[in-house]
Amino acid sequence: MLKPLCKAMAFVLLPLSISAQAYEIEPLGDRLYRFIDDRHRSVFLITDQGALVTDPLNHAAATWLNNEIKERFDTPVRYVVYSHNHSDHIYGAEVFDNPDTTFIAHRLAAQDIINTQAKTVVPDVVFDDELKITLGEDTVVLNYHGPNDGRGSVSMRFEQQKTLFVVDWIVVGRMPWQKLWSYDIQGMINSTRAVLEYDFDTFVGGHADVGTRADVERYLAYLESLYAQVTDGILAGKSLDQIKQDVDLSAWSDLPQYDAWVGLNIEGVHERLMEESGMGWRSDLVGEHTH
16 A cells, blocks of 8 residues: 655665575564675565565566565565666566566656666656555655755665665765765765654665664765865865865775775765866856866
């Protein structure tokens, strides 16, 4: 049963044992599971009325997961929910395509899937701000928080499990991806602030580790510091090389990939500010970095 609500959602995944393909299912507790395919993660929920699956990832991974759900739980997949429009997360949905399964996405993600002729199942149900899914005794709330990564990227909140699932724009236990390609940095900050208003204990991302609310708060603090320091450097008329020398993010130096990616993170924010925010075109900002 679907109920339009007002901004919230959650995903579920079944962690299984490692197979020859290195797929893995990990229990998160209370019938919620994390599914792992190499660097990608999704979640799924098992209820007495069927399963809810989030991002299928790709054809091979989805085939394996579908077989595991049938064999381990002997239950049909009732819902497949897309986190956003990126193919590395939403391909493989055809594995679950049958008349009893409903496919769900944000309106912008669905629009992009149709316009780009993405090789996945076109959503049956789309929403704008919030959608509530009730399956058995469980409730999953999907929310759109504005731009962050890709198009139509949403948070998914599993209310009974107090678990939040977000793909790409929140990552815990690792640095943000290299030069933050495709990210709206300010949008990521806005969206992360928004989800921290929700009641959740466990965080699951589309990559990297499972974490806690405190891990998400720390991730937000990193983004805010990165963004503010690069902005201040541009406003002070510094070159990119100067900014990279002066920005201090050492409080997060324990994160995996810090040494390899911190400079790239700075470059990525600098590019977004210069191009998307138009700081490179502003007549009040003079120096070699302006157009």
